Amino acid sequence: MPARGRPRAFDRDAALFCAMRVFWEQGYEGTSMAELTSAMGLNAPSVYAAFGSKAELFKAAVEAYSEHVGAEIWDALSKAETARQGFADFLDQTALAYTRADQPHGCMIALGALHGGADIVPACGMLREKRLENIRLLHERLSQGIEDGDVPEGVDCRQIAEFYATVQHGMSIMARDGGSLEQLRRTAAAAMAAWDGLAGTQS
Amino acid sequence: MPARGRPRAFDRDAALFCAMRVFWEQGYEGTSMAELTSAMGLNAPSVYAAFGSKAELFKAAVEAYSEHVGAEIWDALSKAETARQGFADFLDQTALAYTRADQPHGCMIALGALHGGADIVPACGMLREKRLENIRLLHERLSQGIEDGDVPEGVDCRQIAEFYATVQHGMSIMARDGGSLEQLRRTAAAAMAAWDGLAGTQS
DNA sequence: TCCTTTCTGTAATGATTACTACAGAAGTAC
DNA sequence: GTACTTCTGTAGTAATCATTACAGAAAGGA
Numbered sequence: 423m424p425a426r427g428r429p430r431a432f433d434r435d436a437a438l439f440c441a442m443r444v445f446w447e448q449g450y451e452g453t454s455m456a457e458l459t460s461a462m463g464l465n466a467p468s469v470y471a472a473f474g475s476k477a478e479l480f481k482a483a484v485e486a487y488s489e490h491v492g493a494e495i496w497d498a499l500s501k502a503e504t505a506r507q508g509f510a511d512f513l514d515q516t517a518l519a520y521t522r523a524d525q526p527h528g529c530m531i532a533l534g535a536l537h538g539g540a541d542i543v544p545a546c547g548m549l550r551e552k553r554l555e556n557i558r559l560l561h562e563r564l565s566q567g568i569e570d571g572d573v574p575e576g577v578d579c580r581q582i583a584e585f586y587a588t589v590q591h592g593m594s595i596m597a598r599d600g601g602s603l604e605q606l607r608r609t610a611a612a613a614m615a616a617w618d619g620l621a622g623t624q625s
Numbered sequence: 626m627p628a629r630g631r632p633r634a635f636d637r638d639a640a641l642f643c644a645m646r647v648f649w650e651q652g653y654e655g656t657s658m659a660e661l662t663s664a665m666g667l668n669a670p671s672v673y674a675a676f677g678s679k680a681e682l683f684k685a686a687v688e689a690y691s692e693h694v695g696a697e698i699w700d701a702l703s704k705a706e707t708a709r710q711g712f713a714d715f716l717d718q719t720a721l722a723y724t725r726a727d728q729p730h731g732c733m734i735a736l737g738a739l740h741g742g743a744d745i746v747p748a749c750g751m752l753r754e755k756r757l758e759n760i761r762l763l764h765e766r767l768s769q770g771i772e773d774g775d776v777p778e779g780v781d782c783r784q785i786a787e788f789y790a791t792v793q794h795g796m797s798i799m800a801r802d803g804g805s806l807e808q809l810r811r812t813a814a815a816a817m818a819a820w821d822g823l824a825g826t827q828s
Numbered sequence: 829t830c831c832t833t834t835c836t837g838t839a840a841t842g843a844t845t846a847c848t849a850c851a852g853a854a855g856t857a858c
Numbered sequence: 859g860t861a862c863t864t865c866t867g868t869a870g871t872a873a874t875c876a877t878t879a880c881a882g883a884a885a886g887g888a
Contacts, residue, residue: 427834630864
């Protein structure tokens with residue numbers, strides 16, 4: 423059933439993807455509407471009609487990022503046979519995703535808006551929520567490992583989840599600083615050197 | 626010998642410290658000159674006369690931060706008897722410094738300007754240089770440890786330095802997300818669990 | 829065919845931005 | 859006491875900011 427009114431002349435998802443790239447590279451506050459409309463190939467009224475405001479566009483961009491970029495990071499975590507392998511793959515995929523030549527380096531969720539409270543800068547609060555959700559995913563994988571028997575009971579799942587999330591965030595900054603895939607991989611390996619002391623079956 | 630001309634009516638260092646606090650909390654791009662002049666208790670012409678521009682004020686603020694905030698982090702690194710103890714103390718002091726109730730959480734060097742190239746956003750390039758310098762300090766301490774005999778020869782000092790710098794950066798984001806001193810300390814302990822696998826005397 | 833709805837582009841709004849012109853103030857030098 | 863230097867506050871600049879008014883375009887409905 424065709425909708426009434428003039429059909430939109432642009433592909434909303436493609437435009438949103440362009441906006442996502444600019445927000446990812448320059449951050450919420452470092453990105454102007456002029457830059458966004460230019461990257462999207464649209465005039466301002468079209469952007470506002472489709473997305474509402476700069477803040478709502480950012481929110482949509484973050485959702486698009488979560489769905490399409492870095493999904494392989496979390497796939498790797500859950501697909502591995504053991505929790506240890508999952509965390510190693512998680513960090514390895516992180517290194518790959520954060521250093522692609524054809525994308526902004528580092529993670530939009532980690533870096534896109536780090537200043538201001540959620541009430542002042544809603545973008546900031548939203549990214550914080552995403553980061554907390556990511557820790558929960560890591561925590562869940564550890565609980566699964568305990569259930570599967572490849573992670574001993576009694577380990578501090580929260581500590582381990584928060585540690586590896588912290589490493590991942592640090593890898594974002596490292597990538598943004600020009601760190602190479604090799605450097606990020608070596609950092610990932612260093613982080614995995616902690617595994618036995620944290621969640622090893624031997625003590 | 627008194628300087629000619631009307632004496633400045635404000636304490637430059639005190640004003641600079643106020644500006645540093647705002648930049649630290651809100652980042653370079655998230656901070657307006659209106660907010661800076663208000664925090665410094667000055668009118669704009671006084672700020673520009675003393676510091677030149679927003680970018681130069683930021684540069685001075687970063688130097689003030691490096692000299693006065695977090696100095697105990699690097700003191701701890703060098704004062705310990707062994708490299709291992711130094712790194713543990715380094716991370717512990719990091720946790721303390723990043724979570725003080727009376728200061729912005731996290732590190733200004735890590736978080737203050739993460740978007741834009743050095744040519745576009747000089748603030749960004751300056752912080753990146755500071756982060757690289759910090760890695761060099763970590764690397765030096767490891768080299769010292771090899772010389773002192775408490776770090777085996779042949780360890781990958783670069784990997785270890787980059788790993789612990791990465792963890793420290795991640796701790797900034799964790800602190801900015803409201804992570805408590807206890808949480809940061811547990812993450813620091815998790816990071817130290819990697820030490821034996823990276824720079825231990827046994828293998 | 830006209831009406832209604834939705835979209836688009838041009839041009840604009842009011843606020844904010846980093847920064848400065850200028851007159852007067854407060855000091856030292858002569 | 860006047861001249862010169864440096865600082866300060868008021869008022870402003872030109873540009874940019876996020877956002878919108880409005881007229882016309884492009885669709886479907888009656």
